[in-house]
Amino acid sequence: MSDNTPFGNSITADDIIETLSFFDGWEERYKYIIDMGKEIPSMDPAAKCDENLIRGCQSQVWIQHKADGENLIFSVDSDAFIVKGLLAVVLAAYNNKVPADILAFDVENYFAQLGLLKHLSPTRGSGMKAMVKRIRDIAQAT
Amino acid sequence: MTASLNSKMFNIDKVRADFPILHQEVNGSPLVYLDSAATTQKPQAVIDAITQYYSGYNSNVHRGAHSLADKATYVFENSRKQVAAFINSPSVNQVLWTRGTTESINLVAQSWGQTNIGEGDEILVSALEHHANIVPWQILAEQKGAKVIPIPLDSAGDIDQGAFESLLSERVKLLAISHVSNALGSVNPVADMIAKAKAYGAVTLVDGAQAVAHLPVDVQQLGCDFYVFSGHKLFGPTGVGVLWGQEALLESMPPYQSGGEMIDTVSFDGTTFNGLPFKFEAGTPHIEGVVGLGAGIEYLNALDRDAVKRHEDDLMAYTIEQSEACDGLVRIGQAKHQAGAFSFLLNGAHPSDIGMLLDQQGIAVRTGHHCAQPLMNTLAIPGTVRASFSLYNNRDDIDRLFAGLAKAKQFLL
Numbered sequence: 001m002s003d004n005t006p007f008g009n010s011i012t013a014d015d016i017i018e019t020l021s022f023f024d025g026w027e028e029r030y031k032y033i034i035d036m037g038k039e040i041p042s043m044d045p046a047a048k049c050d051e052n053l054i055r056g057c058q059s060q061v062w063i064q065h066k067a068d069g070e071n072l073i074f075s076v077d078s079d080a081f082i083v084k085g086l087l088a089v090v091l092a093a094y095n096n097k098v099p100a101d102i103l104a105f106d107v108e109n110y111f112a113q114l115g116l117l118k119h120l121s122p123t124r125g126s127g128m129k130a131m132v133k134r135i136r137d138i139a140q141a142t
Numbered sequence: 143m144t145a146s147l148n149s150k151m152f153n154i155d156k157v158r159a160d161f162p163i164l165h166q167e168v169n170g171s172p173l174v175y176l177d178s179a180a181t182t183q184k185p186q187a188v189i190d191a192i193t194q195y196y197s198g199y200n201s202n203v204h205r206g207a208h209s210l211a212d213k214a215t216y217v218f219e220n221s222r223k224q225v226a227a228f229i230n231s232p233s234v235n236q237v238l239w240t241r242g243t244t245e246s247i248n249l250v251a252q253s254w255g256q257t258n259i260g261e262g263d264e265i266l267v268s269a270l271e272h273h274a275n276i277v278p279w280q281i282l283a284e285q286k287g288a289k290v291i292p293i294p295l296d297s298a299g300d301i302d303q304g305a306f307e308s309l310l311s312e313r314v315k316l317l318a319i320s321h322v323s324n325a326l327g328s329v330n331p332v333a334d335m336i337a338k339a340k341a342y343g344a345v346t347l348v349d350g351a352q353a354v355a356h357l358p359v360d361v362q363q364l365g366c367d368f369y370v371f372s373g374h375k376l377f378g379p380t381g382v383g384v385l386w387g388q389e390a391l392l393e394s395m396p397p398y399q400s401g402g403e404m405i406d407t408v409s410f411d412g413t414t415f416n417g418l419p420f421k422f423e424a425g426t427p428h429i430e431g432v433v434g435l436g437a438g439i440e441y442l443n444a445l446d447r448d449a450v451k452r453h454e455d456d457l458m459a460y461t462i463e464q465s466e467a468c469d470g471l472v473r474i475g476q477a478k479h480q481a482g483a484f485s486f487l488l489n490g491a492h493p494s495d496i497g498m499l500l501d502q503q504g505i506a507v508r509t510g511h512h513c514a515q516p517l518m519n520t521l522a523i524p525g526t527v528r529a530s531f532s533l534y535n536n537r538d539d540i541d542r543l544f545a546g547l548a549k550a551k552q553f554l555l
Contacts, residue, residue, distance in 0.1 A: 026169065026170075026502045027502075027549075027553075030498075030499065030502065030553060031553060034553055034554075058493070058494040058497075058509060058510045058525070059492050059494040059495075059524075060524070079492055079524065080492035080494045080495045081491070081492065081495050081553075081554060082494070082495050082498050082499070083492075083494060083495075
């Protein structure tokens with residue numbers, strides 16, 4: 001399992017809010033989101049199993065986690081570029097955090113500030129809602 | 143000249159003006175709606191009919207002893223006559239209201255299927271089918287020890303007719319196929335397949351959900367036993383649909399749900415059921431839906447259907463022509479006859495990426511497996527991007543689609 005994602009480590013949720021606020025048009029924003037996705041290392045094919053698959057998404061989305069001391073380390077992947085970019089946005093908020101911080105994080109407000117709230121809608125099919133729920137469930141169970 | 147004054151018209155600009163929802167911006171661009179296979183938009187006449195029902199004569203049907211109920215019942219039953227005429231049903235009583243295609247199929251599976259399907263029987267479906275025309279049969283087959291057998295496709299996305307004929311036998315009790323594929327737009331040769339299946343004594347059901355807004359439907363010409371469709375894909379509201387059936391079959395079938403309306407007499411010694419079509423219509427029906435569907439059919443009937451067909455065929459031909467000039471676009475399904483839907487992949491990109499990038503440009507398409515996972519498995523793809531048209535689309539919409547795809551490609555290199 002790869003730990004070398006910058007999201008949640010060198011790139012925080014505040015960094016992403018700040019960067020996205022520089023962009024006026026949707027094109028720059030989506031290019032940036034897609035580029036972030038490209039910085040997430042691909043998940044080991046063996047880890048792309050049913051157990052790690054998030055259901056209910058139009059694209060396939062996987063998540064794996066492990067503990068590093070008190071912190072939870074997540075690795076994620078998707079077969080769609082934009083979804084993978086949105087996963088980077090999610091990781092920036094949740095990766096390498098203690099469970100209490102994960103549970104306290106206001107993700108609706110975060111996505112609203114980014115102008116991406118529609119991706120948290122359960123009907124969107126991008127799977128972000130289900131991904132956030134999985135991360136919170138993991139934090140709850142830890 | 144007098145003939146042209148009396149004849150029906152099709153003027154695309156006028157038609158577009160009839161659909162208020164089309165005239166808006168989405169994500170900063172004028173809306174291009176290419177998702178009519180999911181649901182068609184509604185003309186003002188349908189919206190008005192629903193409003194007039196609630197503001198003028200809302201009442202329960204068939205029950206009241208007052209004028210509003212009489213009017214509601216009249217309009218409700220008049221819609222049934224409109225549907226009967228629309229599909230050339232020999233009798234109005236053969237048109238049953240349901241919640242939609244899915245419920246119509248479930249009704250047949252549970253009512254006809256429970257009494258007529260037994261151990262070792264075979265149910266043929268095509269590999270193109272929507273889940274709604276697969277899963278109810280699977281559940282029935284499991285309960286009865288029967289088998290659901292998919293008819294394979296050829297490489298173009300047409301049902302393999304040779305394979306179909308080789309699957310036919312006395313064991314086949316039901317053929318359930320779509321008239322038009324929701325995922326690929328293939329128009330299936332249903333009349334021919336029905337005749338072949340009937341030669342073996344099979345009962346036949348046609349899923350017309352994707353056909354009714356595009357093709358003339360004549361149930362007598364098709365020769366099927368059941369024909370089902372949804373109102374909301376025919377310019378009507380959601381939540382209402384039709385089950386058409388052969389009268390003798392419907393008469394022989396037990397009720398599907400029970401409650402009001404479908405009852406003749408009730409006592410604690412026993413209950414007798416109402417006749418067709420009410421035997422299958424338990425509870426207060428979706429009156430506004432039925433009223434709206436009638437208005438939708440009336441709207442379509444007022445147009446020159448031949449001209450509508452030519453217009454839609456032109457849109458499909460133009461889309462195919464444009465797609466050939468679009469580098470990296472791979473058509474999914476190239477059936478001999480296609481209606482309504484054009485499925486594709488672009489540069490190996492995930493359909494969901496293409497859908498999101500088109501949405502940002504105000505272009506509405508559907509992406510994914512289109513509730514046809516067995517078909518996607520057959521094609522070995524995760525899904526497609528599907529652009530689907532209706533009579534209110536024009537060539538500008540197609541130009542916007544391909545301009546949108548050109549832009550999407552810049553993101554996904």
